[in-house]
Structures are given as structure tokens and as C-alpha cells.
Amino acid sequence: MTNSLNTWTRDRLAVLDRRDRRRELRTTSRHDGARVHTADAEFISFACNDYLALSRHPEVIAAGMEATLRHGTGSGASRLISGNNPEYENLERRLANFKGSEDAVVFGSGYLANLGILSALMGNRDLIVLDELAHSCLLNGAKLAGSKTLYFRHNDADHCNELLSAHRRAHRHVLVATEGVFSMDGDRAPLARLAELCEAHDAWLLCDDAHGLGVLGHGRGSVAEAGVAGRVPLQMGTLSKALGSYGGFVCASRPVCDFLRNRAQTFVYSTGLPPGVVAAAAKALEIIERDAALVTRPLTNALEFTHVLGIAPAASAIVPLLLGSSAAATAASARLAERGLFVPAIRPPTVPQGTARLRFAFSAAHTDADIAALATTVGELIQPTGETP
Numbered sequence: 374m375t376n377s378l379n380t381w382t383r384d385r386l387a388v389l390d391r392r393d394r395r396r397e398l399r400t401t402s403r404h405d406g407a408r409v410h411t412a413d414a415e416f417i418s419f420a421c422n423d424y425l426a427l428s429r430h431p432e433v434i435a436a437g438m439e440a441t442l443r444h445g446t447g448s449g450a451s452r453l454i455s456g457n458n459p460e461y462e463n464l465e466r467r468l469a470n471f472k473g474s475e476d477a478v479v480f481g482s483g484y485l486a487n488l489g490i491l492s493a494l495m496g497n498r499d500l501i502v503l504d505e506l507a508h509s510c511l512l513n514g515a516k517l518a519g520s521k522t523l524y525f526r527h528n529d530a531d532h533c534n535e536l537l538s539a540h541r542r543a544h545r546h547v548l549v550a551t552e553g554v555f556s557m558d559g560d561r562a563p564l565a566r567l568a569e570l571c572e573a574h575d576a577w578l579l580c581d582d583a584h585g586l587g588v589l590g591h592g593r594g595s596v597a598e599a600g601v602a603g604r605v606p607l608q609m610g611t612l613s614k615a616l617g618s619y620g621g622f623v624c625a626s627r628p629v630c631d632f633l634r635n636r637a638q639t640f641v642y643s644t645g646l647p648p649g650v651v652a653a654a655a656k657a658l659e660i661i662e663r664d665a666a667l668v669t670r671p672l673t674n675a676l677e678f679t680h681v682l683g684i685a686p687a688a689s690a691i692v693p694l695l696l697g698s699s700a701a702a703t704a705a706s707a708r709l710a711e712r713g714l715f716v717p718a719i720r721p722p723t724v725p726q727g728t729a730r731l732r733f734a735f736s737a738a739h740t741d742a743d744i745a746a747l748a749t750t751v752g753e754l755i756q757p758t759g760e761t762p
């Protein structure tokens with residue numbers, strides 16, 4: 374059918390094709406923590422954020438199944454109506470306890486958590502200051518809030534300080550947001566410096582620790598690793614990565630959490646998570662608390678890879694290798710796939726122009742042989758630009 378909607382979308386897709394930016398879904402199934410299957414091949418995967426392979430853990434699966442059998446597959450309504458299934462209380466208590474906060478609120482996803490938190494706490498008289506590489510959901514949360522938004526250079530606390538010094542006074546409230554571990558770069562935010570600045574300028578610090586939980590700080594995340602527990606009033610995270618489940622959360626004080634339960638639109642007007650998903654996440658958290666050895670493995674694997682390759686030591690479970698153009702990144706990913714290694718090419722607009730890359734995510738499920746195979750093959754086949762992101 375020819376109409377303007379179809380014509381326009383087809384033209385836009387053709388532009389993406391010409392710029393090597395077209396993305397395609399591929400059906401992939403995961404049968405253990407480190408391997409993925411497509412219709413015709415099996416790969417060792419370095420593309421999953423299931424850092425501890427807890428999505429496949431027998432106790433986590435059993436907890437999810439048991440809750441599903443008892444309470445059904447869906448929660449039936451928003452949590453404020455009748456969707457606050459019995460599994461929530463245990464999970465929120467555990468999260469708060471784990472992060473050393475008074476309370477915690479679970480949202481439908483990490484993305485929804487940031488949209489809800491920023492738009493509930495911040496308004497048009499306020500200022501939001503973001504690291505320039507902050508995740509899409511922080512950018513869109515700031516848009517939804519309608520606040521003035523400024524960006525500081527990546528991990529540059531001095532630049533953040535300059536922005537706060539220049540603009541703090543003209544605004545009612547200020548919120549500074551960063552990722553604890555940057556999702557496409559794997560480096561860590563200077564949380565101690567940022568906490569100090571925020572205290573000095575009466576700004577509220579939000580740390581999105583989607584990739585630090587379960588990996589850094591004995592599993593407690595970037596804030597614990599940086600030694601600033603108690604000094605980051607908004608500790609946001611996701612249940613969808615190291616916890617192997619789905620959903621998002623924030624750990625904060627009781628008044629902040631009670632306010633978000635009343636005012637965060639993505640909490641109030643979206644259905645509660647299925648009971649099985651909530652129960653699985655709580656069980657995963659319990660395992661992280663008790664299994665100290667498991668939690669060290671993703672970073673140990675990442676460090677082994679960077680050591681063998683002779684590049685800067687990994688700071689987290691994520692290691693990028695910059696290749697420059699989208700075409701180079703896509704070609705490198707395809708060459709690794711031919712050798713049975715599943716490594717995604719990350720291209721603009723996810724990362725800045727000219728910094729397309731391979732992104733390696735390391736898991737507790739990778740064996741020493743997996744890491745050795747990867748390092749050897751990458752060393753043989755890939756010529757990175759040598760730049761750091």
C-alpha cells in the first residue's frame with residue numbers, strides 16, 4: 374500500500390541502510406549463561422548483561438515458578454490498585470537492606486524507573502545536570518521533567534562543579550545524574566567527587582547503577598565500591614541485568630520512596646510486575662548476598678581479557694574496543710561471529726559519532742577457555758583504533 378506513513382518510514386530505513394545503522398532483530402535463545410543459539414549456529418556470547426548467569430540459576434527459576442503457580446502469571450493492575458502482589462514486600466525490603474537505605478521502590482523496568490523518578494522529583498523551575506554519556510532513559514526523564522538540562526563532560530567532576538557554580542542559584546532544586554558503570558564504556562563515575570560537589574551545592578545525586586550491581590562493591594554496586602554509601606540519596610538500578618529478572622528500582626529514604634509511590638507517573642499508571650519476576654529477583658539478590666566468590670567472576674574474567682590483549686585494565690564487566698566507523702564495527706562483529714563469538718557492534722546514535730565499537734560483556738559463566746579463545750581471536754582479527762572512549 375502506498376501512503377505517506379509507509380513511504381516515509383521506508384525512506385528513513387533506506388537512510389539507515391546507507392549509513393550502516395540499520396538494526397535487525399535476531400531470534401536468539403540462551404541455554405546457559407555463556408552461550409546463545411540462533412536458528413543455524415551456536416556462539417559463546419559476550420553480549421549479555423546477565424553477569425552472574427542468575428537467569429539460569431536453579432533456585433532463581435524455582436522461586437519464579439513457585440510464585441507463578443501460587444499467584445498467577447500477571448499482577449492484574451497497577452500496584453496502587455490491586456497489583457501489589459505479596460512478592461513485592463520481600464524484594465523491596467531486601468533491596469533497601471542490601472543498599473543500606475531506608476526504603477526501596479520497584480518499578481516496571483529500569484527505563485520506567487528513571488522516567489518516573491526524574492519527572493516526579495523535578496519540574497520547570499529546576500535544573501538537571503547529566504554526564505554527557507548518560508543513558509537514554511535519563512535524557513528522556515529530564516525531558517519529561519521539563520527542567521533545564523545541562524551536560525558535563527564525561528566523568529569530569531570539575532566541569533560538573535563549574536556548571537553547578539554558574540547555575541545552581543538560579544534554580545529551586547538541582548539533580549545531578551550519572552551512571553555508576555557506563556553501559557557502553559565500562560568505566561566508573563567519580564562518585565566520591567560528585568557526592569562531595571552535590572553536598573556543597575545542595576544538589577541531589579542520582580546514581581544509575583544498572584551495570585555495577587552484582588559486579589562491584591562485593592555485589593552491592595558502584596556506590597559501595599566508591600565508599601560513598603549513605604551519601605548518594607538516589608540509588609537507582611535494574612532487576613534486568615545481574616539479577617537475571619526484569620524490573621527497575623530506586624533505593625532512597627522513606628519520604629522519597631513514599632513520594633515516588635504517590636507521584637511517579639510510571640509507577641502509578643503502569644501495571645505491577647508479574648509475581649514470578651519479582652520473586653526471581655529477590656532470590657537472585659539472596660544469592661548475591663551469600664555467594665561472594667560468584668560475584669568476583671565477571672570482573673576477573675574482564676581483567677584477564679584486557680591483560681592478555683594488553684589494553685587498559687577493565688574497570689567493570691564491560692570492555693569496549695573502539696573501531697571508529699559503523700562499517701568497521703559491523704564487519705568486526707561479523708568476523709568474530711564466523712569464529713563462534715557473539716559480540717555486538719555498538720554504533721551511533723547509541724554512542725557518539727566516530728566511536729562505533731565492539732562491546733564485550735563478561736559473565737561469571739565464562740570459562741577460562743572461553744576467555745582465552747576470545748582474546749586470541751580478537752588479537753588475531755581486530756585492529757582497534759587504539760583510542761580510549
Ligand SMILES: *Cc1c(COP(=O)(O)O)cnc(C)c1O
Pocket residue numbers: 482483484485508510552556581583584611612613619620621
Ligand atoms: C539497561 C539500562 C537501563 C534500563 O534498565 P531496564 O531494566 O533494561 O529498562 C537504565 N540505565 C542504564 C545505564 C542501563 O544500562
